[in-house]
Amino acid sequence: MAKIGIEGTLADVKGALQEKGHEIVDLRQEEDSNGCDCCVISGQDKDVMGMQTTSFSGSVINADGLTANEVCKQVEERVGS
Template sequence: MARIGVEGTLTDVKAALMEMGHEVVDLRTEEDVNGCDCCIISGQDKDVMGMADTSTDASVINAHGFEAQDIVQMVNEKLS
């Protein structure tokens, strides 16, 4: 399965992705995204300083306002 980076606050999303057989990595630093096929962010601190630098070519999904199962579905669509 895929390697998915997930922000630490999204524990329900982590659990749902692991149930699906994905390898889940905590996103704590910029280096944590290396090797990830997809990254899930909470969106809570998005663009705080008016800057939007990206450090990965992997798909990034903003989980703000979505349920865990919605996120799992988005990940599966991105990876297919």
């Protein structure tokens, strides 16, 4: 399964992705995204983790307005699981 970085406010999404077998990393600072296949952010904070620029090359999913199931579907489409 994929390694997914998740912003701390998304507990429902975190739980849903863990149930599907994905490895979850809490995003607290920029380095936390290292090695992640995909990151999920809440969209509440433009510069999540204080990042102005980032070298993260994976997919970033903005979960604002989406259900946990919708986010899971997007993650699986992007990481191919």
